[in-house]
Amino acid sequence: MYGFPLKTCENDKEMEKLTKMIKLNIDNKEIETVEGTSILKAALSNGIEIPTLCYHPYLQITGACRLCVVEVEGARTLVASCATPVAEGMKVKTNSERVVKARKLVLELLLSDHPFDCMVCEMAGNCSLEKYAYEYKVSDIRFKGDKHNYPVNLESPFIARDYNKCIVCGRCVSVCKDVQCNDVYCYSKRGFSTKISTAFERPMEKANCVFCGQCVLVCPTGALVEKQRNGKGRTWEFKKVSSVCPYCGVGCNITLNVKNNKIVYVTGRDSGVVNKGWLCVKGKFGFEFVNSPDRLTKPLIRVKDKPSGLDGFREASWEEAISLITTKLNEIKNKYSPDAIGVFSSAKCSNEENYLLQKFARVSIGTNNVDHCARLCHASSVSGMGLTLGSAAMTDSLDGLLKSDVIFVIGENVIETQPVTAIYIKKAVKENGAVLIVADPRKVGLVDFADTWINHKVGTDSALLNGIANVIIEKGLINEEFIKNRTEGYDEFLKTIKKYTPEYVSKITGVAKEVIIEVAIKYAKAKNAFICWGMGITQHSCGTDNVFTLVNLAILTGQIGREGAGLAPLRGQNNVQGACDMGALPDVLPGYQKISDANIREKFGKVWGKNIPEKPGLTATEMIHLAHDKKMKAFYMMGENVVLSDPNMNFTIEALKKLEFLVVQDIFLSETAEFADVVLPAASFAEKNGTFTNTERRVQRLDKAIDSPCEAKEDWEIICLVSKAFGYDMNYSSSEQIMSEIGTLVPSYAGISYTRLAEKGLQWPCPSKEHPGTQILHTEKFPIGKGKFTPVEYKPPYEEPNNEYPFILITGRILYHYHTGTMTRKVEGLNILAPVATIEVHTKDAQKLGCKDKDIVKVSSKRGTIKATVKITDNISQGTVFTTFHYKESAANLLTIDALDPIAKIPEYKACAVKIEK
Numbered sequence: 048m049y050g051f052p053l054k055t056c057e058n059d060k061e062m063e064k065l066t067k068m069i070k071l072n073i074d075n076k077e078i079e080t081v082e083g084t085s086i087l088k089a090a091l092s093n094g095i096e097i098p099t100l101c102y103h104p105y106l107q108i109t110g111a112c113r114l115c116v117v118e119v120e121g122a123r124t125l126v127a128s129c130a131t132p133v134a135e136g137m138k139v140k141t142n143s144e145r146v147v148k149a150r151k152l153v154l155e156l157l158l159s160d161h162p163f164d165c166m167v168c169e170m171a172g173n174c175s176l177e178k179y180a181y182e183y184k185v186s187d188i189r190f191k192g193d194k195h196n197y198p199v200n201l202e203s204p205f206i207a208r209d210y211n212k213c214i215v216c217g218r219c220v221s222v223c224k225d226v227q228c229n230d231v232y233c234y235s236k237r238g239f240s241t242k243i244s245t246a247f248e249r250p251m252e253k254a255n256c257v258f259c260g261q262c263v264l265v266c267p268t269g270a271l272v273e274k275q276r277n278g279k280g281r282t283w284e285f286k287k288v289s290s291v292c293p294y295c296g297v298g299c300n301i302t303l304n305v306k307n308n309k310i311v312y313v314t315g316r317d318s319g320v321v322n323k324g325w326l327c328v329k330g331k332f333g334f335e336f337v338n339s340p341d342r343l344t345k346p347l348i349r350v351k352d353k354p355s356g357l358d359g360f361r362e363a364s365w366e367e368a369i370s371l372i373t374t375k376l377n378e379i380k381n382k383y384s385p386d387a388i389g390v391f392s393s394a395k396c397s398n399e400e401n402y403l404l405q406k407f408a409r410v411s412i413g414t415n416n417v418d419h420c421a422r423l424c425h426a427s428s429v430s431g432m433g434l435t436l437g438s439a440a441m442t443d444s445l446d447g448l449l450k451s452d453v454i455f456v457i458g459e460n461v462i463e464t465q466p467v468t469a470i471y472i473k474k475a476v477k478e479n480g481a482v483l484i485v486a487d488p489r490k491v492g493l494v495d496f497a498d499t500w501i502n503h504k505v506g507t508d509s510a511l512l513n514g515i516a517n518v519i520i521e522k523g524l525i526n527e528e529f530i531k532n533r534t535e536g537y538d539e540f541l542k543t544i545k546k547y548t549p550e551y552v553s554k555i556t557g558v559a560k561e562v563i564i565e566v567a568i569k570y571a572k573a574k575n576a577f578i579c580w581g582m583g584i585t586q587h588s589c590g591t592d593n594v595f596t597l598v599n600l601a602i603l604t605g606q607i608g609r610e611g612a613g614l615a616p617l618r619g620q621n622n623v624q625g626a627c628d629m630g631a632l633p634d635v636l637p638g639y640q641k642i643s644d645a646n647i648r649e650k651f652g653k654v655w656g657k658n659i660p661e662k663p664g665l666t667a668t669e670m671i672h673l674a675h676d677k678k679m680k681a682f683y684m685m686g687e688n689v690v691l692s693d694p695n696m697n698f699t700i701e702a703l704k705k706l707e708f709l710v711v712q713d714i715f716l717s718e719t720a721e722f723a724d725v726v727l728p729a730a731s732f733a734e735k736n737g738t739f740t741n742t743e744r745r746v747q748r749l750d751k752a753i754d755s756p757c758e759a760k761e762d763w764e765i766i767c768l769v770s771k772a773f774g775y776d777m778n779y780s781s782s783e784q785i786m787s788e789i790g791t792l793v794p795s796y797a798g799i800s801y802t803r804l805a806e807k808g809l810q811w812p813c814p815s816k817e818h819p820g821t822q823i824l825h826t827e828k829f830p831i832g833k834g835k836f837t838p839v840e841y842k843p844p845y846e847e848p849n850n851e852y853p854f855i856l857i858t859g860r861i862l863y864h865y866h867t868g869t870m871t872r873k874v875e876g877l878n879i880l881a882p883v884a885t886i887e888v889h890t891k892d893a894q895k896l897g898c899k900d901k902d903i904v905k906v907s908s909k910r911g912t913i914k915a916t917v918k919i920t921d922n923i924s925q926g927t928v929f930t931t932f933h934y935k936e937s938a939a940n941l942l943t944i945d946a947l948d949p950i951a952k953i954p955e956y957k958a959c960a961v962k963i964e965k
């Protein structure tokens with residue numbers, strides 16, 4: 048079973064209303080069920096199988112295939128069990144002679160126009176039509192009429208369409224329309240010629256398709272299949288391995304279909320949580336990188352020969368590489384201090400690996416200089432929520448979104464960055480009537496589903512949110528009881544908020560005061576309101592302030608601590624939550640236990656058998672700056688690509704060049720690894736056991752599916768080898784053993800074990816082996832006791848447009864690529880869909896610049912210049928332009944500014960001044 052129940056008589060909401068139980072008899076079995084449910088559903092839930100081709104538990108009922116017909120006593124004709132509700136005293140026969148005869152006829156008719164090429168069909172062994180034809184022994188087809196003869200359509204990069212095998216069940220139409228909300232498919236022509244097609248037979252990419260692959264998932268025959276599996280193996284030959292998507296923070300559950308040590312294709316796995324079977328294009332089709340010939344396979348050591356000018360790498364043994372690392376890092380440690388070394392952990396690696404790397408930094412090297420890319424994405428959420436609530440994680444689960452009546456999304460292009468979370472939001476709007484408010488300087492995809500789009504100026508979020516708070520207070524919509532019992536600092540907050548009247552805020556943000564008032568009323572009056580945000584909020588030099596203003600709104604109205612009412616920092620990387628949980632941060636040990644607390648240091652010191660350094664470490668952004676000043680001498684980097692991911696790229700490169708020693712542990716020779724002295728080949732997610740923690744705090748297990756190429760090793764194994772060479776023996780035999788140790792030191796992970804995680808993971812806090820995990824945080828109190836109001840004054844972006852650089856540049860992600868492109872740029876289909884970096888420019892700005900669509904332009908800031916392809920759009924405000932940072936050949940971070948938020952030390956990726964030249 049896959050996905051969310053849609054609006055059928057079987058969904059939860061309807062079921063709640065239909066509480067009357069009735070009795071009926073199916074195949075001589077007395078059954079009690081809820082009035083209004085279908086005969087099919089009643090039968091299936093009582094273990095009585097009825098064949099069906101078009102019915103899908105989570106899609107609209109179409110009654111198209113007629114295979115599920117049953118005999119109802121007293122009815123004149125057979126009825127479609129999927130579309131017929133049960134009734135009191137009903138007597139049903141699901142397998143009578145009459146029924147079987149009718150089903151055989153249906154199958155015969157379907158097969159009369161179906162190619163008998165099971166020998167070469169990718170779905171053989173997993174095709175529902177084949178299964179029922181076999182079960183009903185339909186081999187002799189009496190109908191010899193016309194047959195369709197469509198050419199097999201292989202034009203899309205990922206989906207092969209063979210309409211000769213299509214039975215027009217309509218599942219693909221329904222899933223695309225109702226779940227993905229993209230309406231790619233429709234029925235064309237009439238009668239025998241009826242065919243599923245895209246509108247006007249357009250290529251899929253021009254028909255609004257986002258290649259999520261849900262249509263492939265629900266197709267009951269071989270009409271729609273993954274193109275890349277063509278000819279690679281029969282269904283039964285694939286080893287099925289449970290894993291978790293390695294891209295974004297949703298953490299979708301997947302099954303890797305493996306043959307000959309290769310991932311051939313991927314299917315969404317429904318474990319009842321998170322994605323419930325659905326995926327986006329990257330999770331479904333973005334796995335070619337694992338089998339890429341560019342993978343690192345052996346350790347590399349830099350070879351420099353000054354006379355000849357040679358500067359490159361040579362292969363080395365593990366022993367030689369580790370010996371060189373130990374010698375050089377020990378030299379630097381002894382010559383300067385352990386704090387001259389910085390360790391970069393990775394949100395792409397597992398919890399166990401992040402735990403070990405921070406332990407390596409603190410114990411083997413003796414420094415708290417450990418950090419990771421959360422510094423570049425949600426550091427402001429970590430600091431802003433940590434300081435005001437005591438916990439920096441999503442307060443509810445994704446399912447909570449379905450209980451909200453108002454969802455406020457600010458600074459997050461969810462449809463492209465967390466596409467499966469977007470499915471939840473779209474469902475909340477379409478099915479439950481939730482009011483959606485989207486605040487974003489760009490008209491992002493979710494705006495199409497929104498009641499209100501707030502198109503505020505870049506970097507004015509804190510003013511906007513202060514303005515909303517002002518209206519809530521002025522209109523008397525505050526939650527007095529909540530403020531009195533569960534918060535502190537309200538009076539001080541009032542003093543600041545007074546001046547943020549709608550009129551004043553309108554001048555700063557460019558948003559009409561009526562819109563500010565309307566949004567404030569909607570949010571405050573909601574029974575349950577959820578705020579979701581992303582890097583549009585956090586990646587500013589005032590990122591922490593922005594998060595403070597969001598927390599202020601939630602505690603002002605009491606919209607927190609209940610199902611459907613909460614705060615959701617939507618995480619970027621697959622395991623950025625886990626890397627933070629595991630203490631890959633400079634000021635906290637695993638479980639956010641403060642390094643400054645002597646008792647905490649003692650607790651860890653006892654288990655680790657070494658003293659923990661007392662001085663808090665440096666953030667990743669500070670370490671780069673100090674390397675540039677030659678104050679840091681060596682970096683050890685696991686899976687981070689700072690050259691492309693950090694702001695002001697030329698500065699970052701200069702910093703790396705000034706280091707005395709750089710170690711990079713990765714799966715590819717990334718742009719950063721090219722500057723390394725030693726490169727260690729690591730295993731990809733598919734080649735390891737471990738856990739990731741997703742955006743809703745769910746710790747989930749991934750199982751090893753294939754062996755690593757050549758000599759590449761799992762990151763935790765590499766850390767153990769290096770640490771041992773440093774004289775501190777990390778003697779683990781498995782990642783499971785590491786998780787056991789984590790449980791002893793991190794209270795919120797104490798009840799987590801691999802056995803318990805097997806099916807649907809567990810949401811922390813999970814403090815004991817019996818604890819079921821925690822869906823909702825802060826129900827009674829906040830970890831720091833009372834929630835803190837924080838007065839915030841609006842501060843404009845560090846760099847604003849001027850005569851020389853008249854545009855403000857926003858950077859961000861697009862659907863088809865991920866982060867620095869290390870993985871997705873190795874996937875041919877994704878490169879076909881998004882081959883080059885574009886710069887989005889408003890139509891009127893393009894006219895002024897004299898640019899046409901697809902023109903190549905130079906985009907320059909004070910720090911550098913890139914070339915990008917113009918994409919003219921009205922979905923962006925005049926004076927604002929947008930590009931991505933996925934393309935090394937158009938590296939957006941050559942332009943961005945390294946101005947930092949003073950608390951979170953996150954760079955201001957979302958605003959810098961640029962000019963555009965043809």
Ligand code: SF4
Pocket residue numbers: 292293294295296297298299322325326327328329330331464465466467468
């Ligand atoms: Fe992977 Fe995120 Fe897409 Fe899910 S939504 S498939 S986790 S990239």
